[in-house]
Amino acid sequence: MDKSNREYRLREVNCPTGFNWGNLKAELKAVWESNVKDWKIEFAYPVSFIRQLISPLVFLLPFLLYGIALVGGRYSENLAQLVGSGDVVTFIFTGYMLMGFIGTAVWAMGFSIRRESWFGTLEAIYVTPSSRLGQVLGMALHSTVHQTLGTIIQLIVIYFTFGLALKIEGILPALGIFALMMLALYGFGIVISALGLILKEGWVVSDSLYSIMTILSPVAYPLIVLPTVAQQASALFPTAPALIGMRSFLIENYHAEAFGNVFLHLLALGAAWILFGVVVFRLTDVYVRKRGLLKKF
């Protein structure tokens, strides 16, 4: 068909390419649609939706009840000596609040691509004229909002059951730290989703990484109780500096145990993890397409 033909022009699809406003807008639309798709799937299974909403609370309660059983109340003399504040409920809550977001990075993002493979839609997504990373980010957006809802439920229940002593004026800077942490976690999630493309039993790697990251993050204990090597290793992941930074803004008398300027630390980690994630994802993407591994699961 001749290009000057009217019918040809009607059939022509203009895909914006390169780094320009039109392309960015198209990619953002793909991210948004991927997020909407996940919400639609989520609402199709209401029992699963509710179960996942209350899961942050279910996993927090054992830490709280165990902590209270250990010290016989909500005040620990030893914890006060280590970090300046002995309120175990507030300490654990501010730590565990972030744990679910590690799950967001590892499970929701890491398995977004793998899930498409299980549903049989991965190849269809792969041939759409949009970035594969956009799909992953769309699912990350859905998961972040979902996790935030779960955390709000967690906050309400814990506040009314146990009571929380948080500094209101510290909420804004704590949210800033949280945003920086999420940026780095997204980078981490992109790496995991790349692994999910190659590994047949990728959940084993994801769960293992999640377990290691949980230990290296000072969720229910201060970083100081970890061996020195583990303390140094925790600096490579965003959760440890974010937890320490947020606690120093939210808890009265809390003194930060390590890391110096948390904002700069998290900015550096965010840039490094995102760069590393994008490079690994690109390389894996090319590799699996060349080898025809997409169909295998």
Add this chain to the structure above:
Amino acid sequence: MIESSYQQSVLRSNLFVVWNEIVKNIKTLLAYPTIIVFWAIFPIFWFIPFILQGQAFVGGLESANFAQITGSGEYVPFIVIGAVLNSYVNTLLYGMGENIRKEAYQGTLDYVLAAPCNKAYVLIGKAISESLSSTIFAISQLTISVLLFGMSITLGVMVPVFFIVILLILGLYGIALIMAAFSLMYKQSYDLSESIGYIFYIFAPVRYPIESLPTWAQIFGKLIPLTYALIIVRSFMLLGADLSTVYLEVIALLIIDLALLLAGFYLFSWMEEKTRKSGAISHH
């Protein structure tokens, strides 16, 4: 005479079904060595944060308040025992429910259910293979914990503990059968398994003594077989108690096991009949 040899042949065929189901499941497991390594080692990582939390909160390896509630202030073995027994819940509950679903995903469920044998023996085979793998993983986790945390375990204690673990497994079989039955009809067994897992995690004394819960939650917790198994095993291993001290808990565990098994077998047969009639077996 003829009837007796017929009965022998039926028994042999049923045992053949059980044996082959075990062999099939073990072969499937052996095909994924990374999964074996994962279940043998990684559950330890899930309870290490609780041990570190203990060190941060009490500044040592013993808690005076724990001693007041449980009779032993050593929280490390308390946590280890809770985690190891809870690993049976993870593998048996999810394993059994998902096993049926896996047959559906692999396209073999129709053949299994159409085979000329009693389906109860297929389920027994699945349950025994899940128990075998769970026990191997539990032994591995316990051995690593003994080496890492310096727990002392004697053979004399392990014999009654083994007996209690069998009773726990029987109770979990009952729950798994109920879930397998729902899985046949309603397919999404995963959410059901997860929800029951949540209930066990909160209401059974896996991470903390049951006395830490409010009274209504303690009553609810006492309907769960894991609660009794944990109380008995901890009494044997941490307090050096014998059977005469915990016989009431053993009887309670036996009664709960019996009720769950009966309910499980009845529900499974009923659901199987219902799905056959409605043709819902091949849906997934």
